[in-house]
């Protein structure tokens with residue numbers, strides 16, 4: 001097979017039948033131009049084949065693994081991962097799926113599973129040269145030979161001894177693999193790291209929390225030396241803008257999550273979008289969504305790069321319930337709009353500043369709407385969106401012709417009880433959250449479309465359950481799945497449901513599409529894992545019946 005080069009990655013959209021990036025292209029669009037499956041034919045979509053995968057073993061605090069990966073497809077060969085990081089090469093030719101090889105990285109399940117806040121998660125693979133590049137929960141970057149399935153080399157990037165894990169797929173930029181880290185619930189100091197795929201060595205590592213004396217370090221105040229354990233994880237794969245040579249990557253919550261008085265100040269660069277110079281990792285610009293966050297609103301969501309009205313935008317659906325557009329050349333705020341039905345932590349985003357209306361730059365500890373904010377004075381608070389956010393990691397998709405952006409929404413509120421943290425509460429490999437959530441309210445979901453020309457909501461398709469899988473867009477359809485098992489196709493404009501199939505498992509992964517032998521297929525991993533089971537299931541009691549599973553579903557006309 002042809003090696004995957006930066007040139008091919010730059011032109012990924014020209015390989016119509018392939019899907020060689022995690023987010024389909026560098027701009028993160030998850031948009032396929034394939035049209036055999038369209039709004040007239042989609043009613044005839046049927047299961048073409050399925051394949052059982054593995055990876056549901058328990059480990060650490062987790063009773064089972066799940067599937068969150070996006071399949072990669074190159075010339076009929078598919079590469080998928082399971083939650084424990086096993087990599088499967090599947091030959092999709094001839095109308096069926098045949099396992100060619102499986103690479104088991106022998107993840108240390110106890111070591112890593114004990115410090116994975118939110119599930120046994122692995123979101124997929126990347127291609128470079130003749131290698132398939134993946135991560136493991138125990139913090140490795142693994143390069144596997146595409147033909148043989150043998151591990152060519154590997155490198156420890158994150159350290160579970162410090163509470164660090166890796167759940168995202170790598171992003172390949174110019175012969176480098178970019179890795180993000182998880183662990184903001186365990187008092188880590190977050191970073192983004194680049195590994196040179198030729199020398200197998202680290203090129204740069206940019207911390208998301210400035211060191212002493214660096215710009216931004218003044219946003220960490222008080223006596224606790226809070227910056228050293230301030231979180232700022234980077235656990236979702238970012239995007240890359242070749243024209244400005246900028247990697248755009250989201251940063252997670254500050255720690256401790258719900259005791260923001262422990263860490264007075266804005267806490268840069270937590271809950272921010274970063275623009276990084278690709279060659280050096282230098283931070284060129286930032287935009288922060290929720291300063292001094294008391295809600296656990298990680299801003300890790302992928303930033304889609306779209307050009308609208310002569311402006312180069314980065315658009316992001318934040319956990320705090322607002323979709324944002326910023327200028328991706330300088331991080332300047334352009335617009336924000338609520339994409340959930342209910343927001344109670346703020347009255348809204350100030351259109352002049354891009355900050356929540358209640359944000360007071362002269363205050364070190366923000367209370368926003370105090371009655372809905374957990375704090376020492378308000379030990380138990382209900383807020384919306386709940387702490388899993390209005391949108392979590394499941395990716396959005398963008399239709400560049402319709403200029404519509406599709407968000408997989410968690411329509412939610414929950415209850416958080418605040419606990420005051422001290423420096424004595426900070427112990428390696430232990431939760432450092434300053435409280436915890438309960439779920440007295442029912443949580444539902446929606447596909448919400450935003451018109452990026454106006455920044456306004458253009459439509460909403462409500463779903464009984466939160467959307468924990470993510471989106472795929474095609475010229476006249478959008479696809480998603482539900483944790484109750486349904487995979488569905490909606491009309492791209494009206495969002496009317498045109499097709500649905502019940503998989504019998506829980507969908508926790510994004511759909512993708514490809515062609516082989518001239519025929520279009522839709523593929524999706526089915527197996528409920530992630531955070532929901534452990535932390536949020538009481539809000540969706542029916543989902544308690546969903547059993548662990550690990551199946552690849554592939555559909556065709």
Ligand SMILES: O=C(O)c1cc(C(=O)O)c2c(n1)C(=O)C(=O)c1cc(C(=O)O)[nH]c1-2
Nearest residue numbers: 118121167182183184185233235252530531
């Ligand atoms: O701050 C972090 O380091 C971190 C990591 C992860 C992860 O790596 O999966 C999640 C979260 N936070 C998180 O807050 C969260 O709600 C969440 C949900 C999921 C999931 O896969 O369902 N992962 C994570």
Ligand SMILES: [Ca+2]
Nearest residue numbers: 184252253298
């Ligand atoms: Ca988090």
